[in-house]
Amino acid sequence: MAVAARDAPRAALLAAEYFLDAADAVGTRAWRVAELPAGHVLDDGEFAARLTAAGIDAVQVPAVDWPYCAPPPPGRHDPLCVLPPFGRLNTDQWRVLVQAAGSGGGMRITPWRTVVLPGAADPAPLEAAGLVVSADSPWRSVTACTGRPGCAKSLADVRADARALVERARGPLPVHWSGCERRCGHPRGTQWVDALATQDGYRLSVGGRTLPPRPDLAAALTAARETTSSPQSPKTQ
Ligand code: SF4
Structure with a gap:
């Protein structure tokens, strides 16, 4: 499901609420989406309806086959891929990232706990902020x-x-x-x-x-x- 960037935070919250509703309905105290039993798996159509009800336009997109999609290694290449240790960013690190992203093509947050900066050229401020840009870290x-x-x-x-x-x-x-x-x-x-x-x-x-x-x-x-x-x-x- 693809939504506009401005709607992404609300859509993410609605997705979380959808899972919590499903987990409540099951009554097995499912902790992860994968733990929902057959008959209670999350449904694209139902999620689309929830998005529509919230006033969010969404477009169905093909599922990504994650196991065969290699995470980009952090490194000093173009685009620059940055790894926050443990996938966690503090406020100062966010500021450094936003500053670096502002110098070029924005930023992309990946499913592998990394941030891709298509236009950033200088990794030094990122490293100084405790972010990993080395492929062999x-x-x-x-x-x-x-x-x-x-x-x-x-x-x-x-x-x-x-x-x-x-x-x-x-x-x-x-x-x-x-x-x-x-x-x-x-x-x-x-x-x-x-x-x-x-x-x-x-x-x-x-x-x-x-x-x-x-x-x-x-x-x-x-x-x-x-x-x-x-x-x-x-x-x-
Ligand atoms: S965050 Fe860690 S300690 Fe907490 S429930 Fe998950 S595995 Fe256990």
Whole structure:
């Protein structure tokens, strides 16, 4: 479904409300769209009707086959692709991005937690603001859920823990840090290291296989990320 840029925020809220209504109707406490059972999956026609009722013009567009759509790597090329660590932007970073976008062709926010700046040429201000523009940055393969203090379910400040080890625990496999068993935002379509917060620290696993605990988390994580030699970029839920 395509809508005008000015309507995008309202359309996104309506999409979220549509999911919440469907989840309420199901009564299974579905947490993600993919968890809605057959018979309750979200329907394009119903969503279009909700948009129309809200006064938003929408056009049906073909579905994108995400698993075969490679995320653009961050890098100093044209267009410049910028990766905010954890897909999060603070106010100062937004200002830097808007300034860079204003010098050229605007900005595009991608489904892979990156921002594409078609007209930006100078990555220096973006790097200085803590944004990633290097294709070989270790941030490319590190994701995390909200964790503490943003999520009451979390057993740890997973983002702080991931940030502390991002340089020390590198490896070919992507790693996703989760504060609880829900593993919000975990990668799909690729093998990845699951760093799950527990009462005693973190439990590491790959492909459902739990790895033996080690006292040095950085060393354990590095070893886990070496489990296979196929470097891939994660797609996220
Ligand atoms: S994985 Fe758990 S702790 Fe992390 S955001 Fe989701 S519910 Fe919260």
